[in-house]
Amino acid sequence: MTPTITAFEKSPDRGKGLARDMRVRWALEEVGQPYDVRLVSFETMKKPAHLALQPFGQIPTYEEGGLVLFESGGIILHIAEHHAGLLPDDANGRARAIAWMFAALSTMEPPIVEHGMSLLFERDKSWYEQRQPMLEDRVRKRLAALSNRLDDADWLDGAFSAGDLMMVSVLQRLRSSGLVNDYPNLAAYVARAEARPAYQRAFAAQLAVFTGKQ
Amino acid sequence: MTPTITAFEKSPDRGKGLARDMRVRWALEEVGQPYDVRLVSFETMKKPAHLALQPFGQIPTYEEGGLVLFESGGIILHIAEHHAGLLPDDANGRARAIAWMFAALSTMEPPIVEHGMSLLFERDKSWYEQRQPMLEDRVRKRLAALSNRLDDADWLDGAFSAGDLMMVSVLQRLRSSGLVNDYPNLAAYVARAEARPAYQRAFAAQLAVFTGKQ
Numbered sequence: 234m235t236p237t238i239t240a241f242e243k244s245p246d247r248g249k250g251l252a253r254d255m256r257v258r259w260a261l262e263e264v265g266q267p268y269d270v271r272l273v274s275f276e277t278m279k280k281p282a283h284l285a286l287q288p289f290g291q292i293p294t295y296e297e298g299g300l301v302l303f304e305s306g307g308i309i310l311h312i313a314e315h316h317a318g319l320l321p322d323d324a325n326g327r328a329r330a331i332a333w334m335f336a337a338l339s340t341m342e343p344p345i346v347e348h349g350m351s352l353l354f355e356r357d358k359s360w361y362e363q364r365q366p367m368l369e370d371r372v373r374k375r376l377a378a379l380s381n382r383l384d385d386a387d388w389l390d391g392a393f394s395a396g397d398l399m400m401v402s403v404l405q406r407l408r409s410s411g412l413v414n415d416y417p418n419l420a421a422y423v424a425r426a427e428a429r430p431a432y433q434r435a436f437a438a439q440l441a442v443f444t445g446k447q
Numbered sequence: 448m449t450p451t452i453t454a455f456e457k458s459p460d461r462g463k464g465l466a467r468d469m470r471v472r473w474a475l476e477e478v479g480q481p482y483d484v485r486l487v488s489f490e491t492m493k494k495p496a497h498l499a500l501q502p503f504g505q506i507p508t509y510e511e512g513g514l515v516l517f518e519s520g521g522i523i524l525h526i527a528e529h530h531a532g533l534l535p536d537d538a539n540g541r542a543r544a545i546a547w548m549f550a551a552l553s554t555m556e557p558p559i560v561e562h563g564m565s566l567l568f569e570r571d572k573s574w575y576e577q578r579q580p581m582l583e584d585r586v587r588k589r590l591a592a593l594s595n596r597l598d599d600a601d602w603l604d605g606a607f608s609a610g611d612l613m614m615v616s617v618l619q620r621l622r623s624s625g626l627v628n629d630y631p632n633l634a635a636y637v638a639r640a641e642a643r644p645a646y647q648r649a650f651a652a653q654l655a656v657f658t659g660k661q
Contacts, residue, residue, distance in 0.1 A: 288596035300539045307546025325514045332521025343557040360574035382502035
């Protein structure tokens with residue numbers, strides 16, 4: 234059964250691939266699962282029909298037969314559990330890969346989003362110049378810890394996994410800040426992931442929504 | 448095999464149960480799995496021996512034979528997958544319960560932590576009075592959406608699950624702000640969870656570390 238995901242009708246980042254449907258597209262491409270996309274507007278996202286699928290009025294959602302899921306983490310773990318390619322076969326490696334998914338979303342992403350939100354919405358405020366170094370410092374602490382752990386490995390724990398997919402998706406949100414470039418092994422890690430054919434296909438598919446050239 | 452978790456030697460909240468080992472203790476109590484605790488200081492948490500277990504220098508960690516895990520989400524999902532009591536038996540319900548775990552950590556917790564961090568660390572700043580209503584508004588948006596979804600149900604999706612355990616643990620971080628009390632069904636939801644015998648045992652165990660009366 235072909236699953237259906239939701240994505241923004243109008244890309245807020247003009248096709249840069251930072252909306253959270255990109256993570257799900259990437260996971261589906263990694264496991265070779267075709268999918269349908271239903272585009273939603275900022276208006277329809279807040280209406281009862283969409284809220285029934287996604288209580289917080291966000292994208293992406295995932296529908297597959299009688300199953301409705303939301304949260305990119307929950308969707309990607311579901312995909313990873315039902316297809317080969319995103320989780321190791323051995324039980325301990327599998328548990329560690331899932332822990333890295335949580336680390337990406339729960340430890341890395343919050344300070345990165347906070348730093349980005351301030352950049353977007355508080356740049357004209359009197360306190361911006363004083364607060365931004367503190368926010369940047371919080372991000373750098375996480376990047377330094379991640380860089381130390383990754384060391385010279387290709388991926389966080391053995392082969393590429395859903396943990397890497399999620400971690401790279403989170404690190405990409407720092408692109409405009411250039412912060413990742415101060416940690417060469419993390420910059421190489423992101424580039425390594427973006428070179429994967431599955432990533433390239435997913436990126437092209439979400440870009441096509443923006444350019445209208447499907 | 449009895450797992451070992453790590454927790455703070457000195458409770459930063461003086462036994463209120465907001466440190467993230469509490470979530471793992473609660474999960475272990477729900478499934479009836481005894482566990483050992485190794486207490487760590489703020490100093491030893493940043494040393495190589497602990498960083499080898501937890502790359503970001505935090506608690507909790509989880510050791511079970513050859514398996515080392517970190518991130519409360521990853522640990523609790525591992526516990527839920529290996530014991531009955533925290534995930535439904537049917538595949539779709541299981542996927543939805545896991546999605547709620549991610550929703551708690553990735554959608555609800557970040558604005559709640561940001562609101563709390565500002566309260567703790569920026570109260571004396573010139574911008575506090577202007578920024579705090581914005582942070583509170585972000586938290587309220589999430590609480591309102593969650594309250595609408597929960598409606599008059601006891602739990603988020605059928606029986607109590609790891610998704611509820613994580614969601615309640617996140618909502619508890621708002622206690623001192625009183626914000627949850629504006630959503631009576633959410634306040635009742637938190638109280639319902641805290642009345643569970645497993646929660647009570649876990650709370651008592653973490654409090655005993657603080658009082659020294661084990």
